[in-house]
Amino acid sequence: MSKISVNGKGNSKEIIATKAAMLFRSRGYSSCTMRQLAESMDIEAPSLYNHIGSKSELLVNICFSVAREFNRHMEELELLRISGIEKIENLIRFHIRIMIRRHNEVYVSNHEWKQLPDPHLALFLQQRRLYENKMVQILRTAIRKKEISPIEPYIAVLTILSAVRGVETWQRHKKGITPRKLEDNMTQHLLNGLIHSNGH
Amino acid sequence: MSKISVNGKGNSKEIIATKAAMLFRSRGYSSCTMRQLAESMDIEAPSLYNHIGSKSELLVNICFSVAREFNRHMEELELLRISGIEKIENLIRFHIRIMIRRHNEVYVSNHEWKQLPDPHLALFLQQRRLYENKMVQILRTAIRKKEISPIEPYIAVLTILSAVRGVETWQRHKKGITPRKLEDNMTQHLLNGLIHSNGH
DNA sequence: TCAAAAAACTAATAAGCGTTAGTTTTGCAG
DNA sequence: CTGCAAAACTAACGCTTATTAGTTTTTTGA
Numbered sequence: 001m002s003k004i005s006v007n008g009k010g011n012s013k014e015i016i017a018t019k020a021a022m023l024f025r026s027r028g029y030s031s032c033t034m035r036q037l038a039e040s041m042d043i044e045a046p047s048l049y050n051h052i053g054s055k056s057e058l059l060v061n062i063c064f065s066v067a068r069e070f071n072r073h074m075e076e077l078e079l080l081r082i083s084g085i086e087k088i089e090n091l092i093r094f095h096i097r098i099m100i101r102r103h104n105e106v107y108v109s110n111h112e113w114k115q116l117p118d119p120h121l122a123l124f125l126q127q128r129r130l131y132e133n134k135m136v137q138i139l140r141t142a143i144r145k146k147e148i149s150p151i152e153p154y155i156a157v158l159t160i161l162s163a164v165r166g167v168e169t170w171q172r173h174k175k176g177i178t179p180r181k182l183e184d185n186m187t188q189h190l191l192n193g194l195i196h197s198n199g200h
Numbered sequence: 201m202s203k204i205s206v207n208g209k210g211n212s213k214e215i216i217a218t219k220a221a222m223l224f225r226s227r228g229y230s231s232c233t234m235r236q237l238a239e240s241m242d243i244e245a246p247s248l249y250n251h252i253g254s255k256s257e258l259l260v261n262i263c264f265s266v267a268r269e270f271n272r273h274m275e276e277l278e279l280l281r282i283s284g285i286e287k288i289e290n291l292i293r294f295h296i297r298i299m300i301r302r303h304n305e306v307y308v309s310n311h312e313w314k315q316l317p318d319p320h321l322a323l324f325l326q327q328r329r330l331y332e333n334k335m336v337q338i339l340r341t342a343i344r345k346k347e348i349s350p351i352e353p354y355i356a357v358l359t360i361l362s363a364v365r366g367v368e369t370w371q372r373h374k375k376g377i378t379p380r381k382l383e384d385n386m387t388q389h390l391l392n393g394l395i396h397s398n399g400h
Numbered sequence: 401t402c403a404a405a406a407a408a409c410t411a412a413t414a415a416g417c418g419t420t421a422g423t424t425t426t427g428c429a430g
Numbered sequence: 431c432t433g434c435a436a437a438a439c440t441a442a443c444g445c446t447t448a449t450t451a452g453t454t455t456t457t458t459g460a
Contacts, residue, residue, distance in 0.1 A: 002426080002438090012437085028314060030230035034418060043438070046419075050437050055418065111311065114228060154374050155385040158366035166362030174354050185355040190363075193393025212407085234448060243408070246449075250407050255448065 004041050012051045015041065020058045021104035029059055029112040056117045059108070063116060066109040067127050069098065074134055084142030089191055091135065092160060096183045099167040107168055132157055148194040160190055212251045215241065220258040221304035229259055229312040256317045259308070263316060266309040267327050269298065274334055284342030285395070291335065292360060292390055296383045299367040307368055332357055339394075348394040360390050 004012050019040050023032045034055055038045040052058060073094055077087055099106050113124055139153035163186065170182060210218075219240050223232045234255055238245040252258060273294055277287055299306050313324055339353035363386065370382060 004437090028228075028230060030228060031315060033416080035416090044440080046421095046440085047438050049419070115231065151389065152377060152381060152385050154371075154377065155382055156389060158370060159363045159386050159389050162366030162369075163359045163363035165365070166358035169362075170358060171354075177352060177354065181352060182355055185352050186359050189351065189356060189359050189393040190389075191393070192396045193389040193391070196392045196396035233446080235446095244410080246410085246451095247408050249449070 004043060016048060016051055017058060017061060018104075021062055021108055024059065024062070024108045024112060025104045029108065029115050056115075059112060059115060060117070060120050062105050063109045063113050063124055064120070066098075066102065066105050067124065069102075070131060071127065074131060078134070083147060084138055084145060085147045085191070085195070087138050088142065088148075088160075088194070089187060091138075092164060092187045092190055093183055095161070095164040096167055096186060099164060100179050100182075103168075110165060110168070132161070135161075149196065151194065156194060159193075163190055216248060216251055217258060217261060218304075221262055221308055224259070224262070224308045224312060225304045229308065229315050256315075259312060259315060260317070260320050262305050263309045263313050263324055264320070266298075266302065266305050267324065269302075270331060271327065274331060278334070283347060284338055284345060285347045285391070287338050288342065288348075288360075288394065289387060289391055291338075292364060292387045293383055295361070295364040296367055296386060299364060300379050300382075303368075310365060310368070332361070335361075349396065351394065356394060359393075363390055 004015055010018075016037070020037055023037055023040060027036070033045075034048060035045045038048055074091075077090055080087070080090075082090070113121070116124055135157045136153045139148070139151075139156055142148045143150050143153065166186070167182065170177075216237070220237055223237055223240060227236070234245045234248060238248055274291075277290060280287070280290075282290075313321070316324055335357045336353045339348070339351075339356055342348045343350050343353065366386070367382065370377075
């Protein structure tokens, strides 16, 4: 059997990580076996352990790699001198783009974080709580400055973060719906809902 | 060991189904074992098989029970003589309420349907596709009658159906956010986004 | 009160899991 | 060409899994 790293691009570890994200997404982390993962790259299961430490390590890397990208973007966003509404639009569009660009990884991170081993689970949840709080704060400020209508910020964040996850189930083949159109339509829907809400 | 049906309400099968939904939700279907399920009602695992056929049967019942409720509501809605926008609002509110009332079951149905055994998986997907198509049709009509702004109906359905799933992660303890407030805010956000979108 | 039915139990099965140990093959550097 | 490290292999371990078989206990109904 030939080495796996000569076939695809990148080193073996990266190739395994990519295949793992694909398989974890399509079958679920717990239902996917190391033998299936190995078979997907035409080697035997024990050979994987020349490159990785454990199955759960793969999940940890996926989840925190995604989290890191979101956190980094949030930090950059906080430095920008733009209006609150522009920040929100920026966030929505960023989420949609990441969901398209890193489809498998984001899906796994969203669906399988519960399977993270301690203490990674606790850390993951803490980071997510922090991220959500930052979004709530952005919304709260925008409301105070009357950029958007008065709405419960926490609920708006819940709505936005859940809505963008719809990209997961986006059927590319539905005719005429390009990634760009998806992004524009969804952003418009979510943003206008904030602007024109009659807060009654 | 005493019978389980004398403790809780309903017959044994219903009690098991309820406990299963709870456990499948909190740990995931594949990660939850029959021993854990049995332990949660203080019996041994093999005793479960006096009441149920298999583990997967439990999942099938949960998923299709939820699907049936959504489908029935859709059929009733189609008979109503109300505006398109009222139909959409009705749907959004119904989804949010079901997500609260049948929290565990809807969560499991949304997260674990991939684990359904054939041919149930195929049937489930077919029903969901049908349901989505009906929603798309409602939106399409509303656009034609200029009740809502021109938007790609498929994307709007994606956005709405994903957004309402945010109720899954709703933290009841966040102060001052009652179920009613959650429903009103989210509905308003999603609905106004449809009405005031400048289709540019 | 007592038999029959329902539902619990214990013991065990076969299959599958992640992972380890030890060995052989592969491929690159000298 | 050759030697060495990297990475594949086979075999197997210890555990867990859903589920079955067979038996005992509990509840029910006449």
